[in-house]
Amino acid sequence: MPDTANRDWGNQTPSEELVARVAEGDDYAFQILVNRHQTSVLNLIYRFMGDRSKSEDLAQETFLQAWRAAKSFQHKSKFTTWLYRICVNLCLNEIKSARRKKWLQFFQNAPGSRHPEAETQLDESPNPEDLLLARERSQQIANALQTLPENQRIALILKRYDGLSYEEISRVLGCSASAVESLLVRAKRTLQKKLEIFLKKSAGF
Amino acid sequence: MKCQTIEKKLSAYQDGELSVLEKEQVERHLAGCHSCLEQHVRLKQTWHILGDLTEIRPTPGFYKRVSHKIGLTPEKGLLGSCWRNWGWGALPSPVFASVILAIGMLCGAYIGNSFIKTQPFHNVAAYPEEGFLSSLKVFDPVPPGSLADNYERLLSYNEGHIR
Ligand SMILES: [Zn+2]
Numbered sequence: 001m002p003d004t005a006n007r008d009w010g011n012q013t014p015s016e017e018l019v020a021r022v023a024e025g026d027d028y029a030f031q032i033l034v035n036r037h038q039t040s041v042l043n044l045i046y047r048f049m050g051d052r053s054k055s056e057d058l059a060q061e062t063f064l065q066a067w068r069a070a071k072s073f074q075h076k077s078k079f080t081t082w083l084y085r086i087c088v089n090l091c092l093n094e095i096k097s098a099r100r101k102k103w104l105q106f107f108q109n110a111p112g113s114r115h116p117e118a119e120t121q122l123d124e125s126p127n128p129e130d131l132l133l134a135r136e137r138s139q140q141i142a143n144a145l146q147t148l149p150e151n152q153r154i155a156l157i158l159k160r161y162d163g164l165s166y167e168e169i170s171r172v173l174g175c176s177a178s179a180v181e182s183l184l185v186r187a188k189r190t191l192q193k194k195l196e197i198f199l200k201k202s203a204g205f
Numbered sequence: 206m207k208c209q210t211i212e213k214k215l216s217a218y219q220d221g222e223l224s225v226l227e228k229e230q231v232e233r234h235l236a237g238c239h240s241c242l243e244q245h246v247r248l249k250q251t252w253h254i255l256g257d258l259t260e261i262r263p264t265p266g267f268y269k270r271v272s273h274k275i276g277l278t279p280e281k282g283l284l285g286s287c288w289r290n291w292g293w294g295a296l297p298s299p300v301f302a303s304v305i306l307a308i309g310m311l312c313g314a315y316i317g318n319s320f321i322k323t324q325p326f327h328n329v330a331a332y333p334e335e336g337f338l339s340s341l342k343v344f345d346p347v348p349p350g351s352l353a354d355n356y357e358r359l360l361s362y363n364e365g366h367i368r
Contacts, residue, residue, distance in 0.1 A: 027272065027277045030272075030277075031268055031272070034267070034268045034271055035268060038263045038267050038268070039260070039262060039263060042261060042262075042263050043260055043261060046261050047258065052261060055261070056263065056264060056267070059263065059267075060267070060270055060271050060274060063271045064271060064274050064275060067271075067275050134257065134259075135259075137254075137257050138257055138258050138259040141254065141255060141257060141258040142258060145258070156255075159220060160252065160255050160256075161255075161258075165222070166217075166220070166222050177222075181216070181217050181222065184216050184217075184220070185213055185216045185217075188216050188248060188251060188252070191251055191255065192247060192248060192251045195251055195254050195255075198254045199247055199250050199251065199254070
């Protein structure tokens with residue numbers, strides 16, 4: 001672990017190098033990694049799951065697993081791809097267990113869970129009307145995303161919000177780059193239909 | 206290339222994932238096909254609209270919570286550390302809650318009994334046990350000091366048969 005005088009080194013150090021330190025038990029390197037990637041991991045989960053309350057727990061779990069699995073990180077691969085893969089697997093497991101719970105609820109005739117998008121936090125905006133419109137728009141986008149099948153949704157989120165290449169997405173999902181291409185074609189087609197109201201407003205066709 | 210093929214290629218074209226040759230083919234087609242150009246514009250706008258999805262921020266202390274889970278930093282707060290240091294962490298919370306509830310009921314009954322004694326119709330002989338023991342009567346079918354007990358005693362008082 002570096003001494004306190006040289007702690008600035010971490011901020012310029014690539015994540016791939018930091019994770020090697022984490023594997024040796026360097027908690028300072030881990031702290032830099034968490035601070036660097038927490039927002040992107042949190043938002044990946046939030047966009048995929050559509051549930052603010054679960055997102056933070058899952059994001060914490062992602063980093064917890066990253067800490068434990070740091071030794072298994074292969075330094076040829078990109079850190080974010082590796083981290084997102086952990087994250088996506090956790091989300092898929094969560095969805096599976098939620099589905100099981102839903103079935104149980106169905107048989108017990110229990111009321112459904114509250115709508116996930118209700119807790120969306122927005123950046124402060126001076127105009128309440130704008131804020132309301134932005135919130136409504138954001139919610140409609142979130143709803144549209146939730147209609148996509150899981151693999152299409154992940155592919156789209158990783159492309160749109162995290163800027164991953166097809167090759168990188170294929171590594172996260174464990175499929176070929178051409179499969180990613182067709183996932184994205186279908187996802188975009190569906191979203192275009194779902195978000196048509198906004199298209200007409202802004203395009204003037 | 207046919208319009209159908211171009212439409213499929215538009216997504217990868219916009220994502221910058223086509224080869225130089227494919228890119229040229231798409232661009233040549235778009236220059237001469239209004240329908241595909243329109244689809245190209247719509248798709249681009251959909252992509253742009255997706256940017257309006259709100260970004261959320263982690264709550265303060267995110268790293269601290271992660272490091273607590275891993276065990277890198279000790280849990281803070283006097284109560285939390287005392288609780289674990291005294292080895293009470295293993296005590297199931299329902300047990301603890303029941304003990305607190307029982308103590309509360311006994312204390313309540315003890316205080317209640319001392320109030321009853323000030324009432325004019327109260328017969329001290331009915332409650333010979335003093336202090337803590339008499340508070341155990343809270344578990345009687347008609348506990349002393351309860352509404353039912355007072356009602357019963359009020360009735361017998363009125364009838365001139367003070368217990
Ligand atoms: Zn065409």
